Amino acid sequence: MANLDSLRAALAVSPDNVPLLLLFAQGCLDEWAFDDARGAFDRALRVNPNQPDAKLGIARTLHLTGKTSEALVRTEALTREHPNFAPALVFLSQLHLAEGNREEALTHYTRALKLDPSSRDEAYETELYLQGNRPGAAPREPEKVPVGADGGSYPGEDTESARQAAEIERPQSSFADVGGMEAVKEEIRMKIIYPLKNPELFRAYGKKIGGGVLLYGPPGCGKTMLSRATAGEINANFLAVGLHQILDLYLGNSEKNLHELFQLARDNAPSVLFFDEVDALAADRNDLKRSAGRTLINQFLAEMDGQSASNDGLLILGATNAPWHIDPAFRRPGRFDRILFVTPPDEAARAAIIEVMAKNKPVSKLDAAALARKTKDFSGADLKAMFDVAIEHSLARAMREGRVIPITTADLLESAKSLKPSTRAWFDSAKNYALYSNQGGFYDDVLKFLGIKK
Numbered sequence: 001m002a003n004l005d006s007l008r009a010a011l012a013v014s015p016d017n018v019p020l021l022l023l024f025a026q027g028c029l030d031e032w033a034f035d036d037a038r039g040a041f042d043r044a045l046r047v048n049p050n051q052p053d054a055k056l057g058i059a060r061t062l063h064l065t066g067k068t069s070e071a072l073v074r075t076e077a078l079t080r081e082h083p084n085f086a087p088a089l090v091f092l093s094q095l096h097l098a099e100g101n102r103e104e105a106l107t108h109y110t111r112a113l114k115l116d117p118s119s120r121d122e123a124y125e126t127e128l129y130l131q132g133n134r135p136g137a138a139p140r141e142p143e144k145v146p147v148g149a150d151g152g153s154y155p156g157e158d159t160e161s162a163r164q165a166a167e168i169e170r171p172q173s174s175f176a177d178v179g180g181m182e183a184v185k186e187e188i189r190m191k192i193i194y195p196l197k198n199p200e201l202f203r204a205y206g207k208k209i210g211g212g213v214l215l216y217g218p219p220g221c222g223k224t225m226l227s228r229a230t231a232g233e234i235n236a237n238f239l240a241v242g243l244h245q246i247l248d249l250y251l252g253n254s255e256k257n258l259h260e261l262f263q264l265a266r267d268n269a270p271s272v273l274f275f276d277e278v279d280a281l282a283a284d285r286n287d288l289k290r291s292a293g294r295t296l297i298n299q300f301l302a303e304m305d306g307q308s309a310s311n312d313g314l315l316i317l318g319a320t321n322a323p324w325h326i327d328p329a330f331r332r333p334g335r336f337d338r339i340l341f342v343t344p345p346d347e348a349a350r351a352a353i354i355e356v357m358a359k360n361k362p363v364s365k366l367d368a369a370a371l372a373r374k375t376k377d378f379s380g381a382d383l384k385a386m387f388d389v390a391i392e393h394s395l396a397r398a399m400r401e402g403r404v405i406p407i408t409t410a411d412l413l414e415s416a417k418s419l420k421p422s423t424r425a426w427f428d429s430a431k432n433y434a435l436y437s438n439q440g441g442f443y444d445d446v447l448k449f450l451g452i453k454k
Ligand SMILES: Nc1ncnc2c1ncn2[C@@H]1O[C@H](COP(=O)(O)OP(=O)(O)OP(=O)(O)O)[C@@H](O)[C@H]1O
Pocket: 177, 178, 179, 180, 181, 217, 218, 219, 220, 221, 222, 223, 224, 225, 226, 319, 320, 321, 353, 356, 379, 380, 381, 382, 384
């Protein structure tokens, strides 16, 4: 993708090129260059007075500069002129939510999805869902609130503490079950596995055992799996806080609930406290649209710092597909001070994953190397899908013939051909952040992986 300077140069040559103007304006918005963005959107509208993208762009610019009511008026007008323009409906929904008008927000968002399912915005959905229910999904179960002695009940008052609701696991899996990922495994060993084996040595250097590691990368590449296996590897307790628990934290006494989760993990040390989709909790405090709110984030930071109790023997793992939403304060020393890019598996890692997956399955004459060569850009989850499809076919035949028919490398190759690797879309957006918003080299690993020189 071209950068702003080259777009500017291109515009000097063709100042009335609407697609170019829109691209430039969007780039300016991403860089928070609001005046330039507004100028370019206005110009696009002068060239083509009925351009919906330019109108939407102006509304976005207004909203980002604090003029939300003007943005709302313009977006409403836009949705009247172009009732089937889904992006405007999504934005209108966001504006209404920002104004505290959930019902309206839900109506517009649902309509947008109906018009164009690809206008789904998962981060935004989380937020809408937080506030009520999710369109297209069953409405949330009402909170179970037992009736108190006085016969009254109080929604939102937590009746079961976070501590009771959380589940401590003893994972059976270990690093051997996770193919590849050698660099990430080694980092985790350094943080917790070696220190637990040599505690005296470690303490002699004045180091605490544990700490925070943030794993980020495209979906399906083993972040969650490896986190669980880490606990199995050291026979430690594992406490997973998933997106839904995080959302539940928003109900009722969120700071206290978060403290209790940490306390539970501390009481069960050595333990791994795992925050899946941590961006939902740790979004930038300045990003009002996404953020969990200052007090909850500050609480999270304080817990990571071990302000109220020692975090010795506690490994805090976070996983996310959207590291760009995470508040930079989480990256300070003592918090998530190791940030690891979990890449899609390379050829050797794919072979290793395939070997692991073939265990306990009726596979004959497995040629993992050949399969690895033919599955470029496949994630671990994609490889799993490759096995699933092949097994389904083989099972259908087995039913007909009444005997087990092992799957072969050829079957797996056939099934791989029917699948599309899922990691590319993630890199499309990661690349933009890495190129245009590479906070202090945070995404250098992504650029390196893509073979882009800075
Ligand atoms: N390295 C691996 N070795 C073996 N299996 C893997 C590996 N990576 C992924 N898988 C398979 O893919 C599935 C999805 O992986 P996992 O849930 O850990 O990915 P993730 O990175 O957490 O994805 P997301 O970002 O979507 O949460 C796993 O349940 C497992 O079957």
